[in-house]
Amino acid sequence: MSADINKLEQVASQVRRDIVRMVHACQSGHPGGSLGCTDYFVALYFHAMKHDPSFNMDGVGEDLFFLSNGHISPVFYSTLARAGYFPISELATFRKINSRLQGHPTTHEHLPGIRVASGSLGQGLSVAIGAAQAKKLNKDNSLVYVLMGDGELQEGQVWEAAMYAPHNKMDNIIAAVDYNNAQIDGSTEDVLSLGNLRAKWEAFGWDVLEVAQGNDMAQVIAGLDEAKSRTGKGKPVIILLHTEMGKGVDFMMGSHKWHGVAPNDEQLETALNQIPRTIGDY
Amino acid sequence: MKKYTYTESKDTRSGFGAGLLEAGKQNENVVALCADLIGSLKMNDFIKAYPERFFQIGIAEANMMGIAAGLTIGGKIPFTGTFANFSTGRVYDQIRQSIAYSGKNVKICASHAGLTLGEDGATHQILEDIGLMKMLPGMTVINPCDFNQTKAATLALVNHEGPAYLRFGRPVVPNFTPADQTFEIGKAVMLNEGTDVTIIATGHLVWEAIQAGEELEKLGISAEIINIHTIKPLDDDAILKSVTKTGCVVTAEEHNRLGGLGDSVAQLLAQRLPTPQEYVAVNDSFGESGTPAQLMEKYGLDAAHIVNAVRKVISRK
Numbered sequence: 001m002s003a004d005i006n007k008l009e010q011v012a013s014q015v016r017r018d019i020v021r022m023v024h025a026c027q028s029g030h031p032g033g034s035l036g037c038t039d040y041f042v043a044l045y046f047h048a049m050k051h052d053p054s055f056n057m058d059g060v061g062e063d064l065f066f067l068s069n070g071h072i073s074p075v076f077y078s079t080l081a082r083a084g085y086f087p088i089s090e091l092a093t094f095r096k097i098n099s100r101l102q103g104h105p106t107t108h109e110h111l112p113g114i115r116v117a118s119g120s121l122g123q124g125l126s127v128a129i130g131a132a133q134a135k136k137l138n139k140d141n142s143l144v145y146v147l148m149g150d151g152e153l154q155e156g157q158v159w160e161a162a163m164y165a166p167h168n169k170m171d172n173i174i175a176a177v178d179y180n181n182a183q184i185d186g187s188t189e190d191v192l193s194l195g196n197l198r199a200k201w202e203a204f205g206w207d208v209l210e211v212a213q214g215n216d217m218a219q220v221i222a223g224l225d226e227a228k229s230r231t232g233k234g235k236p237v238i239i240l241l242h243t244e245m246g247k248g249v250d251f252m253m254g255s256h257k258w259h260g261v262a263p264n265d266e267q268l269e270t271a272l273n274q275i276p277r278t279i280g281d282y
Numbered sequence: 283m284k285k286y287t288y289t290e291s292k293d294t295r296s297g298f299g300a301g302l303l304e305a306g307k308q309n310e311n312v313v314a315l316c317a318d319l320i321g322s323l324k325m326n327d328f329i330k331a332y333p334e335r336f337f338q339i340g341i342a343e344a345n346m347m348g349i350a351a352g353l354t355i356g357g358k359i360p361f362t363g364t365f366a367n368f369s370t371g372r373v374y375d376q377i378r379q380s381i382a383y384s385g386k387n388v389k390i391c392a393s394h395a396g397l398t399l400g401e402d403g404a405t406h407q408i409l410e411d412i413g414l415m416k417m418l419p420g421m422t423v424i425n426p427c428d429f430n431q432t433k434a435a436t437l438a439l440v441n442h443e444g445p446a447y448l449r450f451g452r453p454v455v456p457n458f459t460p461a462d463q464t465f466e467i468g469k470a471v472m473l474n475e476g477t478d479v480t481i482i483a484t485g486h487l488v489w490e491a492i493q494a495g496e497e498l499e500k501l502g503i504s505a506e507i508i509n510i511h512t513i514k515p516l517d518d519d520a521i522l523k524s525v526t527k528t529g530c531v532v533t534a535e536e537h538n539r540l541g542g543l544g545d546s547v548a549q550l551l552a553q554r555l556p557t558p559q560e561y562v563a564v565n566d567s568f569g570e571s572g573t574p575a576q577l578m579e580k581y582g583l584d585a586a587h588i589v590n591a592v593r594k595v596i597s598r599k
Binding site: 130 | 334
């Protein structure tokens with residue numbers, strides 16, 4: 001599939017505006033990782049995945065996506081709304097009382113596009129594997145995508161799942177790690193170093209590819225296309241997606257400090273001045 | 283006192299194994315997962331019949347719960363199998379988030395619950411699992427009493443939409459309920475009608491309650507005996523109706539007195555019909571190694587202790 005990079009970048013710019021505005025409006029949430037993963041989300045939902053915004057839970061015949069690091073819900077919600085899963089006006093309800101847009105994603109309020117709750121870390125890869133097993137049983141050739149944070153890889157369950165998938169030749173999974181080297185208490189290097197991630201995943205039996213610039217739309221698209229071409233070959237595929245936390249807002253970049261902090265009014269204005277409005281604010 | 287007889291003793295976990303095989307026959311969406319305890323959970327017959335619908339997870343219970351949650355997306359009905367300890371406390375957060383909060387149709391099937399696991403000792407003898415599971419919103423909690431009832435409960439779960447915890451055990455116990463029974467989730471089973479006391483029992487304690495009823499009859503005490511196989515949702519009506527008649531109640535379970543069946547009954551009665559109640563349950567302690575019979579005696583869970591609790595509660599009326 002040929003991608004209109006310019007068009008995707010415009011969507012990404014709008015999603016970034018949504019993220020900053022949503023987090024500002026409720027004065028809570030996680031802008032840093034959301035901004036860093038924006039290009040990946042847009043590439044997934046507007047290019048890579050075969051999916052239906054009319055949404056049914058089982059998603060037979062569709063590609064599925066699971067967000068394991070649920071705290072980057074702003075980018076997930078904005079992308080889903082922009083892709084047509086629910087009205088963009090609903091983004092204004094993020095983290096507010098009686099909203100379907102809970103602080104962390106959940107099926108509990110029946111928000112279209114969400115297939116499992118996440119937020120307590122380390123669980124998404126297992127769920128994705130289960131969904132991929134169901135696809136194999138159903139002789140459904142579509143794919144299952146899952147995104148994890150790099151700090152999240154400190155959870156032991158991830159490595160239980162990492163061991164299971166290659167053993168069972170789960171070659172209909174494309175996992176990705178948001179490799180931004182940052183977590184809430186500091187750099188992953190300082191908190192609990194991840195070591196050689198490529199070697200770790202390869203040693204567990206995964207087909208590993210890296211996207212060096214996970215905030216360059218053309219590279220993300222190329223990486224996803226390459227990952228898809230490697231499915232169906234007996235191994236699960238994982239993308240190490242090198243991103244920058246806070247990407248697009250200069251004062252949120254280069255530090256872990258904007259992992260889970262909301263901008264004030266002045267900071268919002270500064271941020272929005274750096275992110276062009278493209279397809280219209282909610 | 284109604285007479286209960288049995289021709290054989292069997293383990294409840296084998297009832298699960300037989301039920302799982304039948305469930306697989308009845309519904310092609312039934313799948314099973316196990317964390318390296320196939321033999322203990324009696325899953326061999328299912329695996330032999332439906333190898334493509336079985337998933338060996340290895341010793342990784344957290345991953346098993348997540349995979350089970352994922353399998354429901356695509357219409358599967360997963361039954362997970364491991365010991366009760368590893369089915370609940372070890373994976374509480376996985377069950378809470380990926381299964382219960384997410385509303386997934388996963389059947390958590392847990393063997394070797396309680397003291398009757400025996401010689402392995404307290405590391406494996408979970409006595410807190412009913413409490414853990416019943417606190418999860420939307421979770422159904424079932425603790426059948428013998429082989430036939432466990433088989434029937436397993437089958438009933440196939441057509442029950444939503445997360446459920448099915449608790450059973452290791453030892454052979456009298457198999458006295460009918461082979462052809464219909465298992466109604468949430469519906470108490472009246473075992474004996476009586477007038478002086480209501481004994482509400484679950485799991486392995488149901489047979490002990492029947493034996494206690496026979497002893498009590500000799501003492502001139504008429505016991506109403508109710509088998510509560512479903513702890514959540516609790517059959518409020520059956521309990522209230524019986525206690526209205528008898529005026530006192532003894533609850534009996536192979537579980538910590540905190541958080542189990544007794545507490546569910548006490549909460550119901552405190553709100554609707556305050557009534558003297560005695561607990562036959564483990565008194566807020568861990569277990570230890572020993573034979574099942576020795577442990578049930580030492581920790582106060584046998585028929586003799588039920589008889590004592592009945593005499594005590596009647597004196598409080």
